[in-house]
C-alpha cells in the first residue's frame with residue numbers, strides 16, 4: 001500500500017501510513033551554496049518496516065551518512081519527504097539512538113555514567129532520572145551485562161579496549177529504549193575477530209529488543225549477516241539502485257558467514273557496487 005506524501009503542515013499518525021517505520025521519499029539533498037553546491041542525494045526513496053534491520057551499502061561518498069542525518073532529523077531535505085513512525089521529520093528525532101565508528105566516550109566519566117548520559121538529555125527520562133536513579137542504574141547494568149561488560153561499569157573508557165568501548169557505545173545508544181537505532185560504521189575500526197563478536201552482540205540485542213535498525217557499512221559480510229534487507233546506493237548523487245532481501249534463517253550462527261550461499265549474496269552485492277563505481 002502506498003502512502004500519499006503529506007504536506008509540511010499535516011502530521012499523519014502512524015495508523016494513517018503503514019508503508020514503513022522510516023520512509024524517505026524522492027529525497028534530494030544538496031550541501032553548500034548555489035555556486036559550490038554538492039548534490040549528495042537525488043531522488044532517493046527508501047522504506048524500512050517497524051522492527052526490520054536494514055543495511056545501507058554503496059561506494060565511498062555516495063551519501064550514506066547523509067541519509068542517516070536526514071532520517072534522524074539532523075538535516076532537512078531540499079525536496080522530498082522524510083517520515084519516522086508516521087510523522088514528518090522536522091527536527092532531531094528523539095526516538096532514535098545512534099552509534100558511530102568512534103565511540104566518543106567522555107574520559108572523565110565511568111563507563112556506567114557514559115552509558116547513562118542520554119538519560120540526562122532525552123525526555124521523559126531526564127525529568128525522571130533523579131527520582132528513579134536506581135532503576136536506571138539497574139537498566140544500564142543489565143545492558144552492560146547483555147553486551148558482555150558485566151562488572152565494567154566503574155571502569156573509565158580509557159581502561160577498556162576498543163571493542164569494549166564499542167560495546168559500551170551500543171549500550172549508550174540503547175539506554176533510552178529507542179524505537180529506532182542508527183548505526184554508522186560502528187564496527188569499522190575494530191579487528192576482524194572483535195568485529196565478528198560484535199556482530200553477534202548486535203544480532204542478539206536486535207532479537208531481544210526488536211528496534212528498527214539502519215546500519216551503514218562498507219563491510220558487505222556485516223550487512224548480509226545482520227540485515228533483513230540491504231539497500232545498495234549509486235555513486236553520488238546517491239539513490240537506491242538495488243534492494244536485496246536477506247532470507248537466511250534467524251538466529252544466524254557466525255559460521256554462516258563462511259558458507260558458500262552466504263558468499264554468493266556478498267558477491268552479488270559487490271557486483272552492484274562495482275557497477276555503481278564504474279558508472280560514476
Ligand SMILES: Nc1ncnc2c1ncn2[C@@H]1O[C@H](COP(=O)(O)OP(=O)(O)OP(=O)(O)O)[C@@H](O)[C@H]1O
Pocket residue numbers: 031032038039040059060061062063064065066067236
Ligand atoms: N557538511 C558537508 N558539507 C559539504 N559537503 C558535504 C558535507 N557532508 C558531506 N558532504 C559531501 O556529500 C557527499 C556525501 O557524503 P556522505 O558523508 O553522506 O557520504 P558517505 O557515503 O557516508 O561517505 P563514506 O562512505 O566515505 O563515509 C560527499 O561528496 C561529501 O563530500
